[in-house]
Amino acid sequence: MPPALEVVEGSMGKPKIIVVGGGLAGLMTVIKACEKGAEVQLFSQVPVRRSHSVCAQGGINAAIDTKGEGDSPYQHYRDTVYGGDFLAHQPPVKAMTAEAPKIVHLFDRMGVMFNRTPEGDLDLRSFGGAKKRRTAFAGATTGQQLMYALDEQVRRLEVEGCVTKFEGWDFMSIIKDGKGRCRGITALDMKTMETRAFPSDAVCLSTGGYSYLYGRCTGSTHCAGYATTQAYTQGAIFANPEFVQIHPTAIPGTDKMRLISEAVRGDGGRVWVPKDGKTWYFLEEWYPAYGNTVPRDIAARAIWKVVKDLGLGVDGGECVYLDVTHIDRERLDSRLKGVLEIYEKFVGVDPRDVPMKIFPGVHYTMGGLWVDYKHMTNIPGLFASGESDYQYHGANRLGANSLLSTVYSGTVAGPAMVEFANGQDKGAEDLESSVRESELEEQNAFNRKLMNMNGYENPYKIKQELHDLMTNNVYVVRENEKMKKVDAKVLELKERFLRSRLLDKGSWTNYEITAMRTLHSQFDLARAVAGAALNRNESRGAHYKPEFPERDDANWMCITKVSHTESGPDFDYSEKIDIDDYDPVERRYDVTRK
């Protein structure tokens, strides 16, 4: 069928919005756009309720101070800026932390079963990089609970006719008109393999981060950064790609790293290794002011040092202990059951009795599509929200700030898209069919090319080599000598990819097409990440170079902005950090901050 000829049935005047991705960011974008009168089409590879947001465990930060510790949104703002090593623009962080209490109260009204204080208010737990208890939580499945609340609200909007879901559809590309404005998307039905062009007035990519560039990570298997990388190759600017968060506590596995929430340390879990026949609580010794609740970059590097440099990993292996055996079982079950169950199921040992063995793993990507304060990219009409944008976390994200930023960014992006759409004289209905058809044909041609790949290379071997390349060279400790060689090796892998073969030639539910489109995009992504890491000669947040161990504010208080060109990534450092309130100071967690 020639789907490009479909007629768009927009009721006159209603903005037509497309949201790609049905995690927390996407769903909040949808809800806010609907409340502003938009008609929304929602695309997701998986039924939205199964999106990666369900994996978030520990909680959501908001200075609601139900513990009477004198917390305030201002302190949350300061901790976030400081935790991010001053690389985040401050005005949006300020706005997000001010809205945080309202967001948590909204979820409370929407049915999330948050843990309670004895008086019946929202209970709070400690998290990394904060001295006050600020993290609202629903057991250790907070992301799942928030996700379900928004899923239910969107289902109601679906019944009311405001939202149409395209679950099981894979985003292929954005459609740009002659003036460079984003006018819709092309997508692939992963079941029937039908491809279609979908015109719209504005598009939001809420497709998550790119942890899977590293292979084994705490992400879901679809957190591979395809959509954002595709937009990047079509002209969207990628920002701060080198900032990749390594979570200090994950269960190493052959298929993935399974997250053990920071909430475990926030609720009293202690990290140690045996040393000279005794327990050595190295985080508590090195960082007395914060102890086990230092931010993730600090904890991950400390564990790395203990295992790799000092050779003190448990039983000589790549792991340290995370210990909750001293905590009352009932308390553990009411607050951490979900996460302890994961350990029990996958390791076969009860962490209530025996300390857990953990090691750092790739967890979150602070970088993402560059967006303005209203979440629009440099391409007019193309927005991004959630982990797929770069906005709030600077060089390192604080735990429990991601659930906040996904949701908050949706509350900004949704209304901004409607505002943008209303300000345009041409809408989805006016898009020339030739523009749609040519973009769709380009994607169809690429799919045919993939189908016809009959080379001798196994694409999964290439994929594995790409993951290893990134993990061995652009990871916790980054050395320029090693990173200089990465770009050439990525290009070599890309060449080899073209000599590989598609392992499934079927025309029904062929998941290999999506897998190969994703792998193909990762070569460009890897070049942006490795190139940006090589360029940035300083240490800041998650980005650590032994040759340049200090933060260099004189030269590097700027956003890395990467544009795609035929000859490779083009790096621009002209955007300085927008400092509203806090001038950069040295970031320390061994002493209490003034």
Place this chain on the structure above:
Amino acid sequence: MSEFVHVKIKRQDGPDDLPYWEDFHINYKPHMNVITLLQEIQRNPINADGLPTTPVASDYSCLEEVCGSCTMNINGRVRQACTALVDHLDHPITLEPMKKFPTVRDLVVDRSSMFEALKKVNAWVRIDGTFDKGAGPKMSSEKQQKAYEFSRCMMCGCCCEVCPQFNDRSPFMGPFVMAHVNLLNHHPVGEGTKAERLDALMGPGGIADCGNAQNCVKACPKEIPLTDAIATLGWDTTKHALKKIFKA
């Protein structure tokens, strides 16, 4: 443990095709789960006879038993593939798609009927809007802990797979629906529209179609007390029906 793992997979090319079995021998590695077996086949689709075949289509995502995607029958028991550890399974390992849902391809099934059921029972809290209305209602810790048990349903469908009443000859929506309704009915804001949900449960495919086999509660990977929800809702619908009679 032998050096390879013998896996028998019930395959089906499309919804209208006949199923067939295909065997695979996969090199054993420590700490494998069923997902890693499927990933090995995806990387290297060669069957036990040494012949090239197509990769086995299957859904998986979080690999932590939170998303519900990878549900299938493993050695005849419905469960998630990610938590099915090869060292703990009898061999050969048999993999079959869920039987109560239409097969799309191989181990991929279409569970959209479960999401449709949530629409029928109004499974949401009717809020006035997402604007700021200040703090939400207070709730006792005791009530929260009890309700939380029901909030962990990941819509995997295990309860439907084992329920004798859930099949294509019956309109029964499935046991999971009870967990959702029970959870929402006990939320201080959600209980405002409790009557709507009880009405829906008293309609076709609702609570009257439950045969009380109690298989669901045993199959639930999250140990959600589904039979408690059914009992509570049985009583609640009765009260609701009586109330309606006396009001009329």
